Amino acid sequence: DAGITQSPRHKVTETGTPVTLRCHQTENHRYMYWYRQDPGHGLRLIHYSYGVKDTDKGEVSDGYSVSRSKTEDFLLTLESATSSQTSVYFCAISESEQGGSTDTQYFGPGTRLTVL
Amino acid sequence: KNEVEQSPQNLTAQEGEFITINCSYSVGISALHWLQQHPGGGIVSLFMLSSGKKKHGRLIATINIQEKHSSLHITASHPRDSAVYICAVGSNQFYFGTGTSLTVIP
Numbered sequence: 001d002a003g004i005t006q007s008p009r010h011k012v013t014e015t016g017t018p019v020t021l022r023c024h025q026t027e028n029h030r031y032m033y034w035y036r037q038d039p040g041h042g043l044r045l046i047h048y049s050y051g052v053k054d055t056d057k058g059e060v061s062d063g064y065s066v067s068r069s070k071t072e073d074f075l076l077t078l079e080s081a082t083s084s085q086t087s088v089y090f091c092a093i094s095e096s097e098q099g100g101s102t103d104t105q106y107f108g109p110g111t112r113l114t115v116l
Numbered sequence: 117k118n119e120v121e122q123s124p125q126n127l128t129a130q131e132g133e134f135i136t137i138n139c140s141y142s143v144g145i146s147a148l149h150w151l152q153q154h155p156g157g158g159i160v161s162l163f164m165l166s167s168g169k170k171k172h173g174r175l176i177a178t179i180n181i182q183e184k185h186s187s188l189h190i191t192a193s194h195p196r197d198s199a200v201y202i203c204a205v206g207s208n209q210f211y212f213g214t215g216t217s218l219t220v221i222p
Binding site: 042043045058100101104106107 | 120145146147149157158159160161164166202204205206207208209210212213214215
């Protein structure tokens with residue numbers, strides 16, 4: 001199994017509070033991704049990173065920011081959580097040097113976030 | 117709009133049955149992936165295809181690029197195959213289907 005952990009695994013928070021989710025990898029892979037998974041939508045890309053301090057937006061980036069100050073850590077921040085951000089969040093990594101869909105992605109265990 | 121459509125959404129089978137899950141897509145792709153999501157939530161990659169067919173154990177995946185269609189077959193299904201199977205396609209980024217929930221009954 002690829003070495004990917006996510007923390008916390010479960011979180012309940014209130015509307016308007018900031019939340020940070022952490023993805024940690026031990027594989028030294030270049031590409032890291034944050035997805036959210038919601039019923040009826042499948043996985044959707046929030047942000048991704050192609051190196052330290054190099055990030056880009058995905059399909060559903062509004063309301064989220066990311067940071068990657070070290071190869072092994074990719075943080076997802078909800079500056080002011082809303083109920084629409086209640087979801088399961090998955091981190092993924094890819095060993096590709098180019099990114100894109102021709103490489104296998106390895107997924108973390110997920111974080112279940114509930115915003116009340 | 118959904119770039120990736122899977123069918124069926126839900127599938128129940130008896131142990132030992134041959135199972136087919138279908139994926140159709142509408143975007144140009146470099147590759148197609150089949151993923152398996154376990155009841156506990158973990159997601160693992162089963163196959164990556166850009167043409168033809170791949171086999172791993174009892175699982176077979178095929179893709180027809182011209183028809184923009186892929187199938188995942190499970191031979192001699194077993195209760196441990198019960199999971200959600202997700203199709204993902206893309207070039208620079210992934211588009212994911214909503215998944216097919218498979219239950220195999222002993």
